[in-house]
Every structure is written in C-alpha cells, then in structure tokens.
Amino acid sequence: MRVVGKPLAKVDARAKVTGSTLYADDLIFPGTLFCKLLRSPHPYARIKHMDLNAAKAVEGVVAVITGNDLPVKYGILPISQDEHALESEKVRYVGDPVAAVAAVDEETAALAAEKIRVEYEVLDPVTSIEEALSEPVDEPIHDYGGPSNIHKMAALSFGNLEAGFAEADHIREDVFFYGGNTHLPMEEHSAIATYVDGKLTLWSSTQTPHYVHRAVSKVMGLPMSAIRVVATPHGGGFGGKTDPFSHEMAVCKLAMVTGKPVKCTLTREEVFYAHRGRHPVLMWVRTGMKRNGRITAMHFKTALDGGAYGSYGVATLFYTGALQTTTYDIPAYRFEGARVFTNKAPCGPKRGHGTPQPRFALELHLDKMAEDLGLDPVEVRRRNYVKPNTTTVNWLRITSCGLEEITDRVLQASSYVNRQRAVGHGMGFAVSSYLCGAGLPIYWNSLPHSECLIKLDRGGVTVYCGATDIGQGSDTVIATVVAEELGLWPSDIRLVTGDTGFAPVDLGSYSSRVTFMAGNAALDAARKLRNLIAEVAAESMGCSPGEIEVGDGKFGTLSFEEAAQLAQERFGAISTTGSYRPPDLAGPYKGSGVGPSPAYSYSAAVVDIDVDPETGIIKVNKVWLAHDIGRSINPVSVRGQVEGGVYMGLGEALMEEQAYRKALPKQPSMLDYKSLTSIDMPEVETILVETNDPEGPYGAKEVGQGPLLPVVPAVVSAVHDALGVWIDQVPVTPDKIMKALDAKTKGQAPRFGPKSFPDIAYPQYVKVDTPHVATQAI
Amino acid sequence: MLRLRPFRYLRPMGAEEAAAMVAEFDGEAMLVAGGTDLVPKLKRRQMEPSILVGISHLEELRSLRSTPEGGMEIGAAITLAEVARDPALSAQYPGYAQAASLVSTPPLRNLGTIGGNLMVDTRCNYYDMTYEWRQAAGFCLKKDGDACRVAPARPHCWAVSSSDTAPVAIALDATAVLAGPEGRREVPVESLYQDDGIHYTTKQPYEVVTSLHFPPRAGWRSSYVKLRRRGSIDFPIGGAAVALAIEGDRIIDSKIVLSGVASHPVVAVGAASYLVGHSLDPELVAEVADHAAKPVKPLDNADLAYTWRKRMVKWLVTQAIYEAGK
Amino acid sequence: MSDSVIASFDVNGRSREVLVKSYHTLLEILREDLGLTGTKHGCELGECGACTVLVDGLPQLSCLLLPHQVEGKEITTIEGLAGSGDELHPLQEAFVETGAVQCGYCTPSMLLTAKALLEENPSPGRQEIAEALSGNLCRCTGYEAITRAVELAATRMEA
C-alpha cells in the first residue's frame, strides 16, 4: 500500500488552520436577509391566536411566516413524520418554533420576532417517563402511538429464555439509568438558502444532505430535481445535525417568498432546544449464568424518554436492544422496550446511537454477576465473547472480530491485572461493539447506500460523492482510496462531496457508515478507472495490464498524466462510477432492520482513576483504549477518532447531562452544560488492532463511534474498584458517590441509582427462532 | 449570534468624571471595566442600561506597586492575569494571586479586571439565563419578576456572591478606594458587601473602585481553595480563603472567608478565632472547619446538589487552612 | 448615528478605521464588517473560547470586546498567523501533521492561544499546555492531538 495506512495530512486541514474554510455561517451573498425563529416559551400549549402585524411593521422586516405557510409535516423516519417547521396548532416543548422573520439584519429580525403576539392555552406538560406511561391529564402529545404517551414499543424474544434461566446457577436483576445529554458541537447550526430561476439551493451544516433534500422537497412541494442541498464544512456534528430542522425549512421558504438569499444561524441556547441528543434511558436487566460465568439467558428491558417528537426514536428504541449480542454470545435473549413522548426537547441520535445506554448497563451488570460468583470480571466476559464468523441469537452476522486481541492488548498496556489496590484508587475495564453502517437505509429500498463518480480530465481527477465530512475525515478517506488505486497522493484528488446538486447520493454521516460504504463505492469507481488507464498504458508499453505497476504518479513507465491522456484519446471523455450496497443481512422477523451491519468494530477500555472518599471528586489519570479498526486507512485520523471518542465518553460518564427543571432545559449554555476542558482530560493511550475485515475497503472498519462506548462503564467500574460502591446512573457526579458511600456506611446497599423499573404493558413478544444452536458450549 | 442591544459608550478622562457620568444618568448608566461579567449579562438582558461608562482605559486605575509601609496598591483595572503572574504579589499575598489565577479561563483573565471581580454580579441559575429562558421559567425578583424562584416564601433574593478574589481580599484586610463625583473615600473591602442578592454592594452605583490596598503581610500566609466542576471556566460553587499569621508553629492571628455560599463573602469570625494561640493539629482544624461550615446554607440555585455543596464547605476550609499553613 | 463610532486599530499588521455600532463586539466587526470569518463563535458569552483573537499579543475573547476597548491596539486573527505567502506558521504545520484538526472549528482559537503561549514559554510541558488551552473548548479531539501539535511546534521552533 502506498498511501493507505500512512499518517498523511488530512486533505482539508490546510484550509482549516489558515481560517479559510467557509462554514455555513461564514457564507453570505449580496442582499442576504437574516432569519430569526420565534420559539414557544411553553412546554405544552395550544396556539389560540397569532398577531403578526406589529412584527411586520418593524422597519427592515421583509417577511414573516407561520405554520400556515409551511403546512406539510416531515420527520427523518418515514414512520414518524410528526414535525412542522413552524407549529400552528400546538407546541410540544420549550423552543418549538412557531414563526420566522426575515429582515435586513439579525438584530431587526430578533426585534420583530419578539413583537409577534401569540396567545397560548397552556396544557399540562408531561415531564418524565413515569408521567408519560400513565393516563395523560390533557390530550396525548401526538395523535399516533399510545396508549398514553407511548410512542413505540418493541418486544422480541430469541431462543428459549425460560429454559436458559432454568439452566442457570445464578440469576441477577439490576436497574440502571443513563441520563440524557447533548452533542454540543462547537459550531451552532446554520443554514442559508437562495431561490433563483425556480431552483432552490440550501447550504447547511447538516450531516445528512440527502435526507434534508428529501424533506425540503416534501415540505416545499418542489421536485427533488429543483433543489440542491450542500452540506457545508462542518463545525462538529456527533449526530446533532442528522435531522431536517425548522431553521432549514424556514430559510428555504423565506428565500422562495422574498426572492432573496436568507440565512439563519441558531444561538447556542437554540442549539440546546433543537437537541436530538442522547435519550435518557431507564433499563432493567436479568441474566442467568452458570457457575463458571457462562451466560445462559438474558432479559433486557428499556424505557426511553424521547422528548417531544419522533426523530430517529424508533431506531433508537431498537438499538437499545440490538447490540448486546454482538459482544457476548447469549443463547437466549429477550428484549422489550418502549419510547415515550414528553414535553422536552426532542431526543435523537448521538455518537453511539442508542447503544451507550445498554452498554453501560450490560457491562456493569456483568461486573456485578462476576462479583456475586467470585469470578474475575474479565474472565466472565472472555467466557462469553462472540467468535468471528458466527451469527448471533438475534440473527446478526459477525465477521471479523478482534475481541480477544483488544482485550489482551488493553490489559497488557494498562497492567490492569496487577493494578495497585488502595482505597480511592481504581481501575475499570469494559468492552463494546459498534456498527459499520446500518445494514438498511432509512427509506427501505434496494438502491445503493453510497455512490461515487470519478471524472478524469486531462490528467486531473475529480471525485464526486455525496458523503459528508463532518470533521471525522471522510473526505480524506475517499481521497486516500482513490489515490491508492491511481498511484497518486490524496492531495492530488479534487473532491466534490456532500452536494446533492453535483454528487451522487451517499446517505450521510451517521451510523459510522462512511468509511465502509463510501470507501467501498470510491474503491469500486477507482478500480474501474485504474483498469481503463492500465489497459491503454499496457498497450503502449507492450505488456499486459496486470504487469503495469501503479504508484508514485506513474502507470508503468508513463506518468499518470500521459497515461490518462492516452486513455482519453482512446475512449473520449472518461468517468467511472462505483456504488455500494450492503448484503441483505436482516433476520427473518419484524424489527430486524435495526442492528444488522456489514461489519462490527470492537473496543476495549481500561480507565484509571482516583476518587476522593471525602468529596466524591474523581480524577481520571489515564485511559487505555484498544480498538479493532479492521485496518486503518489513515492512522492519524483513526487515533484522533479514538481520542475524541474517549473524551466524549468521559464527558458523559462524569458530567454531561441535558438536565431539566420540569420541562425547561436547566443549563442551555456552554458554561452550565459541563464538557471537559483540556485540564480535565487525561492522557489517552490508543492501541489499534487490525483484523482486516473481508468486506471493508482494504479491510477497514469504523472508529467514529465505537470507542466512546466502553469508556462510560469502565469509569463506573473503576469507581467501584476504588470505593466499593456502584453508581448505577450517569453522569457520575460527586454528590452521587457521596450518597452511595453514605448508604454503605449505614449498612444499606452500597449504590446510587434507580430503585425500580416501571410496569410497562409491552406487547406480546415476537418469538423468533435462533439461527442455529449456540456457538459455544454452555 | 447572540448580540447586544443598543447602548452608548462613554469614555471619561478620569475616575471622578466616570462617577459623575453614571450619577448624571442615574439608573440608565453602568460602569464597565473588562466587560467580562457585564457583556454576557447585557446579552442575556439581565441589565438594560442605555449608557456604558468605560473605565479600563484609565491610567490612574492601572497602578501596581509596593507602598512605603510595605503593603501593595493594585489599580482596579489591573487584569486578573497581571495579578496572577506578579511575583511581588504572589510572594506576599499568595492566596490572592491564586484566586485570580483560578478565575474562569486564560483568555478571560487577560481582559477581566480585579475591580470588576470585586463588583461581579451575584449569580443564580434562574437569573443568569437569557431573556427567553427567564420568560419561559417565569421572571424572578432580581429582574423583571416579583417572586424568588428558589425560595418563594420571602421577597428576598439569594443570588450567590461568586467572586473568587473578594474573599481573599477580605481575609487579607484589604481596603478599596472609591471615587465619587465629589471625591474619594477608602473602605474595608469587607464593608462593600451586604446580605441581599439584588443590592449586594453597599457602594453607590456611580462610585468607581480605583484601587485596592493590601496592608503589609510579612509573616502571614494565605490561601484560596476553589470548588468547581471543571479545571477551568467555572465560577466557584464554594471557596475558602484563609490568612494566617504564624509565629514559630503557633498561629497568632487568622481570618477565614467563604465564597460561593451566600449573597456576600462570609467571614467566619468565630471559627477563625479558635485557631489563635494554637498550632495546626488535625483535630483543631476539623473543629474549626466544622464551625465555619455550620451556619452556611446553600440553596438550589447553583451547580450540583446543594446538599453536597453544603458538606463540601468543611472540606474547603480544611484544605485552605492546611494550604496556608504549609 | 449617535450609536456609531469609528474604531481604529491594527488587524494583522494593517491599520483599519471602521464605522461600527458602539454595541457591536469585536467578533461582529471582524466577521461582518471586515470579512475576517476565520474567527469563529460558539456561544457569544465568553464561555467557549472559539472567538479568541490576540490583542497586543494576548489571547482575548472577541465576543466580549467592545470597540473602545481595542482602540489603537494590535489585533491578530487566524488570517494573520501565517504571515504573507504560502508558508504556514510552525504551529499550523504541526496541527496539520498531528491530526489536531478535526472539524477545525476550534482550530483558529487554539492556534492563536498556542502562539501566545509559545511566545511566553517556548518549551511548555503537557500540563502548561493544558492550562493555557483550558479556555478553548474542543469537542472533537479530546485535546490530545492538539497538545502533541503544540509540543511538536515548540520543539521545532526551539531548534
């Protein structure tokens, strides 16, 4: 490999260090108008009347629109099209937009928005999972789902659960709660639209231009061909910019109404209202185990606080039950889950989408079972690890799997086994697994998930692909793949990405799919181009194409440019295309769409902490993270993703929380929503393990999300190691530790966490046959 | 982008003129030094002055020197960063330099002044919010509303004094020079504060703090220990300043002042007196810390559980005493 | 026009006089009046550090600075870090090489803050770097690669 695997600079880094990268809010066109949204101050209310006159009278105001101008509903999932860009009948959370103003500058727009008079009839807000499960005081938040304010339920059962539990020597139940948190990208969401000659163009800091394209088309009533959505360089996403948003719809509509470019940039507080962050999840798990640590059966229940709208919630719900089996071979497994609506900012996907919560519960639950049985927690895990090339009880296909190796490596590097034992010092270990892209698209169809087009013109190579670089480095991956095949440097490749007007579709930067899927599409297109050029070069050199050595800017003895020109002389204009669609992986049952992936990445973490028994304050000393990357296309980028994932995992474990005062976000600012500063961040040692996935591009797998997952339980496990108390609820704030220590002193259960799991009337579970007998002896 | 509402900015030639300007536009004008406290609050519309009177450019507010008696004079417009890195200050008043170095973040400390830090507005997480948020939550007594959201029983504001440097200045018996339109007066820093989250200072709104005077403190040790969630950015949710005069291994004088626990820096008079005449043995320190912490009653208007903040006061005092006694 | 003032200061070595609103912050003036969009914003309240610029060589938060406060001062933004031509500043080189840039949104503020640090302390340790950067939040990198970049640049600049 000439460029794959080399620590090369990212292709977009130079512009970023010189300040010349143009993010959405940096864009401005002559005559641009500025838009401000008016948002609801009530968590739940009916809109009785709106008076726009005073706002329209403000000098400098060009247009004011309301829900009447945007009556069509949308939503990211086909099954929950439940949002209006601007609500005209009912608001469902504090911050729900009801009107939009376009004016000559942002100050005028803000002033005018404030002058809009809205008469509300305030309703009784639903603020917790418990309230959402019980009979509502007022009407349910939405007119679908139910009973009460339940949005969606799931119930699946694989294998013979009862028999599994009957076989167990030990059965244990635990309850956990994972607090909600948010993405907090450094860049506030921003979008700007123009409407020229009947064509609408939207530049937006979105991770999913294709889905925004679809939604804009639906809401504006324009064919997709009349719309171009450009994902601008991104100031951070982490899942927070994967839904179509009100401000995007508003600028499109306002551009159409006024004929002027219209821009809207959210304030930080509005970003907290737009949210789509990590769901708070209450969890109950019951596991049966043999005396030797082998799992016989597991029953997992979840309840998700979804906030006010559907968003990705149905997928999130299924994800809370899907990936328990991709690390552990569970012979019989039942999952029951419910997502409820509450009058809080809508939750959605955040790095790890629906899986950090159950991972946290599962890993700690296994620690506790090991403790009960007097077994080593690492050994208990090893006894149950899935093996490569197997199928899980819920029909997930496992191919490459480096669990054993990452475990060995992380334990060795951290000296976990021989750790120093002292009160106040602790180490924790956990493992996890994540998808390399969802096996199914959001809109079920048989189209490719990623498409790529390469144009060769007089020796210049331009790659067109819908993939969206959100800072994770996907442009660099695509350029590297193409450069590798064509014997060039990544910096030689011109990229047109994230632009639905020019590039063929890629579904977007979510579910860790880009390296795997866009990488494979680019590989496909690049190989076709390489073959074309090699064929002509071979002819001119009098050898066979297979003998042509490609690299260092050369095709055999010809320079790349010479070879490319020969090819163009022969074939005329040249472009090649490539595409990727994952194999059909869904199991034979309803609900099997969430969980399958062409490959799974694996991560293992060890966290070393000091925790002061007098204060409960935690100091993280070091984190070791071993990750099964399949193969790293760019080790610098991969390491960056690992470190960033560890950082975010530590944040979620220690402090990040989207907390509420009843239904009002308690801390919608960067000061009050706590995220780690450089001083709080420990050293991270990254260990990369290459398992060479058979289907990944050059064997590569994902790294964008996986490394966050084991960090959270590892922190809690380390607290237990240090003080002998369990904190079954994140974030693990010092007050929780002190409460657990108090309980311990009083002789009560040495823990802090939820006491019970509510009685939820889950539907009768779908009974699914196992794909095979257990892979390992029980 | 969150922006400021319009105001006029005046640039006086001296402290007296500044005071006169504020006095003239009574209620309409406010002083601004670094603006690191004021500007965010204006953006959130917690105050709505139509005139700002700038003072950070005034050379007379920028002294930093030893006094003939052996103390120090620090101009009010000296920045927190300048205080933190001044060797003479750190040598004689390590607690003060330490407190300045722990305020917020490095870029903010390059702008924020010590005068502004003394006068920093009291804080409450029902109040330090945007206009829109406060509207959604219901406005409170301190701005636009008529009841306290934290403790509605009484028409009193419990917003928390959150200055890091004020408690140390008090522990070191510093005085402040105040300039009014008519002239200057010098008062103990301790007397600048009162138990009212709204009218937290006894100073007239137009009076300009021109400088702080620290008495000689050779033979004294001082410390400041701050409680906050992160290693940077955050305001104190508790803090303890301790000054000890030590002879041999005996304490001959002491002062303990708490921050972040009430609407004013709290001087633990009784507790500090216990130390006098003794050396620092753990039992005594624990007793003193206990005594200092007992009257403190944090409320649910700052970060983290107030019950935990309450129990942390004792720990803070203990740490600060040992730190000073080192 | 009573709320408009003429602000005069140096930006990246060039003296500028701009008619601005007295209540516009330096952040708005740089981005909107002078078109220097390399300076970013993440909160506009002094809480995130993204808007950091150098004022007379010291990192300060442009979202808090009023025009009068920068009167006659020298301001350096990210656009002025490299100097003229194609050459990058050693810090910029190091950021590119070590992967200290992910989304790049915090990068201008990190680079300027690091520049001021190295001017004051040419060979800072890990802890000193962490202290110096602790007012600039980054959500992507976990600060690790940024720290390595500053170390690398320091070594090269010392040599």
Ligand SMILES: Cc1cc2nc3c(=O)[nH]c(=O)nc-3n(C[C@H](O)[C@H](O)[C@H](O)COP(=O)(O)OP(=O)(O)OC[C@H]3O[C@@H](n4cnc5c(N)ncnc54)[C@H](O)[C@@H]3O)c2cc1C
């Ligand atoms: C994100 C963030 C974090 C912060 N963290 C901390 C912290 O940890 N600890 C802390 O103590 N502070 C903190 N602050 C508050 C503030 O930045 C500091 O207190 C700073 O020292 C204020 O100084 P300044 O010159 O900027 O004050 P300004 O904002 O200019 O003024 C603050 C107040 O003091 C008055 N004032 C200023 N100077 C004088 C004077 N000479 N005479 C009379 N009145 C005057 C003003 O009228 C105003 O009411 C933080 C602020 C922010 C935005």
Ligand code: SF4
């Ligand atoms: S303590 Fe009460 S009155 Fe004072 S700011 Fe807070 S809510 Fe308002």
Ligand code: FES
């Ligand atoms: S934008 Fe200035 S500190 Fe956040």
Ligand code: FES
């Ligand atoms: S690189 Fe994205 S915020 Fe720092």
